[in-house]
Amino acid sequence: MATLKETLAKQIPGLREEAATLVKEHGDKEISKVTLRQVFGGMRGVRGLVCDTSSVSPDTGLVIRHVPCKDLPGRKAEEVLWLLLTGEYPDDASLKTLQDDLKRRGTVPDYVWKVLETMPADSHPMCMFNTAILCMEKESEFVKAYNAGVKKTEYWESTLEDCLNILAKLPAIAAGVYRLRFNKGDRIASDPNLDWGADYAHMLGLKDTEGTFEDLMRLYMVLHSDHESGNVSAFSGSTVASALSDLYYALSAGLNGLAGPLHGLANQECLRWVLKTKEKFGGVPTDEQLKDYAWETLKSGKVIPGYGHAVLRVTDPRFDAFLAFGKKYLADDEVFQIVAKVFDVVPGVLREVKKIKDPWPNVDAGSGAMLYHYGLTEFPYYTVLFSVSRAMGICSQTVLARAMGAPIIRPKSSTTAWLKNAVAGK
Ligand code: HAX
Numbered sequence: 001m002a003t004l005k006e007t008l009a010k011q012i013p014g015l016r017e018e019a020a021t022l023v024k025e026h027g028d029k030e031i032s033k034v035t036l037r038q039v040f041g042g043m044r045g046v047r048g049l050v051c052d053t054s055s056v057s058p059d060t061g062l063v064i065r066h067v068p069c070k071d072l073p074g075r076k077a078e079e080v081l082w083l084l085l086t087g088e089y090p091d092d093a094s095l096k097t098l099q100d101d102l103k104r105r106g107t108v109p110d111y112v113w114k115v116l117e118t119m120p121a122d123s124h125p126m127c128m129f130n131t132a133i134l135c136m137e138k139e140s141e142f143v144k145a146y147n148a149g150v151k152k153t154e155y156w157e158s159t160l161e162d163c164l165n166i167l168a169k170l171p172a173i174a175a176g177v178y179r180l181r182f183n184k185g186d187r188i189a190s191d192p193n194l195d196w197g198a199d200y201a202h203m204l205g206l207k208d209t210e211g212t213f214e215d216l217m218r219l220y221m222v223l224h225s226d227h228e229s230g231n232v233s234a235f236s237g238s239t240v241a242s243a244l245s246d247l248y249y250a251l252s253a254g255l256n257g258l259a260g261p262l263h264g265l266a267n268q269e270c271l272r273w274v275l276k277t278k279e280k281f282g283g284v285p286t287d288e289q290l291k292d293y294a295w296e297t298l299k300s301g302k303v304i305p306g307y308g309h310a311v312l313r314v315t316d317p318r319f320d321a322f323l324a325f326g327k328k329y330l331a332d333d334e335v336f337q338i339v340a341k342v343f344d345v346v347p348g349v350l351r352e353v354k355k356i357k358d359p360w361p362n363v364d365a366g367s368g369a370m371l372y373h374y375g376l377t378e379f380p381y382y383t384v385l386f387s388v389s390r391a392m393g394i395c396s397q398t399v400l401a402r403a404m405g406a407p408i409i410r411p412k413s414s415t416t417a418w419l420k421n422a423v424a425g426k
Contacts, residue, residue, distance in 0.1 A: 001091065001093035001094050001097070002094055002097075003094070003097050003098070003101070004082060004085065004086070004090075004094075004097075004098050004101075004160070004164075005157070005160060007082075007085075007086050007088075007090075007094070008085060008086060008156070008160065008399075008403070011086060011087075012156065012403045015400075015403065015404060016403075016404060016405070019050075019404060031047055032045075032046055032047035032048065034046050036419060036423060039414070039419065042310070043230075044310060048411065049229050049230055049235070049238075050229075050404075050406075051228045051229035051230075051234075051397060052065075052087075052400060053065070053084045053085070053226050053228075053229075053393060053396050053397050053400065054084070054226040054227065054228050054393065055228050056227055056228045056311050056312070057311075058311055058312055058313040058314070059313060059314050060314075060317075061312055061314065061316055061317040061318070062226070062227055062316075062317060062318060064080065064083055064084060064225070064226060065083055065084070065087045065088075066087070067083060068317070069223070069317035069318055069321065070317050070320070070321065072222045072223060072321070073219055073222070073223075073321050073324075073325075075089075075218075075222050076095075076195045076196065076197060076218060076222070077195065077196040077197045077218065077221040077222055077225070077389070077392065078090075078095060078098050078099050078102065078195060078196055079095060080221075080222045080225050080392065081098070081167065081225075081392050081396065082094070082095070082098060084225065084226055084392060084393060084396035085396045085399060085400065099195060099196070101164060101168075102164065102167065102168040102196060103168070103190075103192055104168075105164055105165050105168035105169070106168040106169055106171075106172060106190055107169070108132075108169050108172050108173055108176070109136065109139070111135070112132050112135060112136060112173065113176065113187075115131060115132065115135045116128055116131070116132060116176065116177065116180055117180065119131065121181075123181070124259070124380055125177050125178070125181050125378075125380055125381045125383075125384045126255070126256075126258075126259040126265075126380075126383050126384060126387070127259075128177045128180075128181060129173065129174060129177050129255070129384045129387060130252045130255050130256055130259070130387075131252075132173045132177070133166065133170075133173075133248055133251055133252045133255070134248060134249070134252040136166070136169075136248055137246065137248035137249060139162075139165065139248070140158075140162055140246040140247070140248055141158040141161035141162050141165070142155065142158040142159050142161070142162050142246045142247065142402075143246050144158070145157070145158035146158075146244070152405060153405070155244075155402040155403075155405075156399055156400075156402040156403035159246075159247060159398060159399050159402040160399050162246060162247040162248065162395075163247060163395040163396070163398070163399050166247060166248065166251060166391065166395060167196075167391060167392060167395060170387075170388045170391055171190075171196060171197075171199055171200035171203060171388060172187075172190055172203060174200065174384050174385070174387070174388045175187070175188065175200060175203030175204045175205070176203075177381075177384060178204055178378070178381055178384070179204075179205060181378075181381070182378050182381070184205060185205070187203070188202065188203045188204075188205045189203075190202075190203060194214075195218070196221065197214070197217045197218040197220070197221040197222075198214040198217065198218060200217055200221070200388060201213050201214045201216075201217035202214070204376070206374055206375045206376060207375060208374065210329065210374075212329050213374045215325075216325065216329075216370055216371075216374065219321065219322070219325055220367060220370075220371075220385060220389060221388065221389045221392075222389075223318045223321055223322070223363065223389070224318070224363065224367075224385075224386050224389035224390055225389050225390065225392040225393050226390070226392065226393025226396070226397075227390075227393065229397055230311075231263065231310075232257035232258070232260065232262075232263045233254040233255060233257040233258040233263060233264065233390060233394065234254060234390075234393060234394055234397060235254075235257075236253050236254045236256070236257040237250045237251055237253055237254025237255075237257075237394040237397070237398065238250070238254075238394075238397055238398065238401060238406075238409065239253075239409045240253040240254070241398045241401060241402075242401070242406060242407065242408045242409040243408055244408075247395060247398055250394070250398055251391055251394050251395060251398075254390075254394045255387045255390070255391070255394075258383060258386060258387055258390060259383055261305075262303075264364075264383040264386045264387065264390070265383050266305045266306060266362070266364040267306070267363075267364035267367050267368045267379075267382045267383065267386060268368065268379035268380055268382045268383060269305035269306075269364075270305040270306035270364050270365055270368055271335075271368030271369060271371075271372060271379050271382070272305075272379060273297070273304070273305055273306075274335060274338050274339055274342065274368070274369060275335065275372075277290065277293055277338055277342075278334060278335060278338055280293065281293075283334055284334055284337045284338055284341060285338070285341070287341070287344070287345050290341060290342065290345045290346070291345055291348075291349055294342075294345065294346050294349040294350075295349060298349070298353065304346055304349075304350065305364065305365075306342075306361055306362060306364045306365030306366070307346055307347070307350055307358075307359065307360065307361055307362065307365060308350070308356055308357070308358045308359070308360075308362065309358045309360070309362045312358055312360065312362065313357065313358050313360070314360055315343075315360040315361055316360065316361060316362045316363050316365075318362075318363035319343075319360075319361040319362060319363055319365050319366050322363075322366035322367055322370060323339075323340065323343065323366055325370065326339065326340070326366065326369065326370060327340075330369075330370065330373050333369070333373050335369045335372055335373065336369050336370070336373060338369075339365065339366050339369045342361075342365070343361055343365070343366075346359075346361075347359040347360055347361075367382070367386075368382055371385070
């Protein structure tokens with residue numbers, strides 16, 4: 001048995017040594033080239049970042065440390081947090097120390113609720129959630145340690161404190177945002193006997209007549225937890241953290257990126273599209289109807305939300321996991337049936353659009369339908385659920401970056417004139 005901090009403290013000297021040796025021996029070796037297309041194309045495929053919490057390859061999808069995504073269902077969020085940070089699962093006793101620690105840190109300061117209650121009633125739930133994180137910035141242990149002059153090699157310890165303090169509070173904050181923003185009544189107190197994901201489900205306060213919503217939330221929390229560090233939210237978070245801004249600033253910045261429709265907000269857009277399909281055809285459409293509707297969407301200049309990916313070139317294994325859950329528990333649900341049918345039909349349509357590199361579903365294609373089934377029908381809220389989970393990855397990446405003494409991120413930009421000269425060989 002060991003605490004998370006003890007486990008990390010043991011590993012960090014070896015990790016530092018490994019990185020230092022690599023740079024010393026191979027520092028000038030070229031590992032990636034950059035083309036002009038990549039410069040104008042959002043740096044797609046440029047290898048310029050280190051991230052050890054997880055990796056995403058075009059043909060396999062998410063692997064957290066050594067664990068492929070398909071093996072994550074059945075795991076609890078706290079186990080996955082430990083895995084992200086240390087590369088291993090905790091034993092039962094160690095897991096219990098982390099769970100108890102998170103419970104101890106879980107009380108949300110009263111001023112957070114006051115800030116949220118003062119926001120306009122039509123604020124986006126993501127704005128409320130990110131504001132809550134940001135307004136707790138004054139609690140940062142890293143800032144206290146930094147101001148006290150702590151050594152650089154010890155920055156990670158106070159960052160881990162911030163990480164655990166924040167993560168412990170996110171389920172209660174997110175559930176509180178849900179109940180306040182959608183007039184669901186009083187906040188529901190945390191249940192000390194529930195794990196992180198199940199407690200979040202409990203605090204949302206939905207009626208779970210089938211008794212499987214907690215399982216869905218556990219699944220949701222582990223599947224969305226990380227996706228290496230080049231995606232908008234993780235990259236934004238790590239860039240902000242690299243300036244030694246504390247984790248409250250960094251996480252809030254990252255999650256502001258998750259709020260965009262090409263990133264985390266796609267799950268709300270996707271369900272909207274599926275529901276429109278249902279309404280238009282009065283239920284589950286035929287393959288032909290669905291194909292026509294997909295073309296209609298594309299021809300009107302819109303994307304088919306939930307499909308395509310910047311890195312993946314296969315069906316996202318996270319989508320597979322949701323599909324399997326749906327087949328097990330939601331088989332009679334029409335919205336789920338449409339999601340399954342879209343998966344049968346839409347990749348064929350997207351394959352005909354030559355510019356689309358990945359015609360397959362991503363994680364957002366199915367998750368909304370699951371939530372909708374359990375009565376979580378307020379889709380502007382969906383990205384908050386995504387954020388609670390993704391915070392684990394962003395926080396873990398930041399703790400490790402601090403442990404490794406990662407420098408400030410500062411790539412070089414070029415003017416168009418410079419690029420024109422460069423390609424002309426001048
Ligand atoms: N429907 C219509 N067009 C699509 C498309 C889709 N599902 N996926 C890609 N395209 C288009 C792009 O818009 C782009 O068109 P332009 O050249 O005219 O701009 C072209 O195909 C090439 O894009 P790409 O190289 O295949 O994909 P990108 O790496 O540029 O973009 C996206 C990846 C995920 C942003 C893109 O596939 C998309 O917009 N998908 C729909 C939105 C979505 O599902 N987002 C969630 C992604 C997962 C995630 O991050 N969740 O948080």
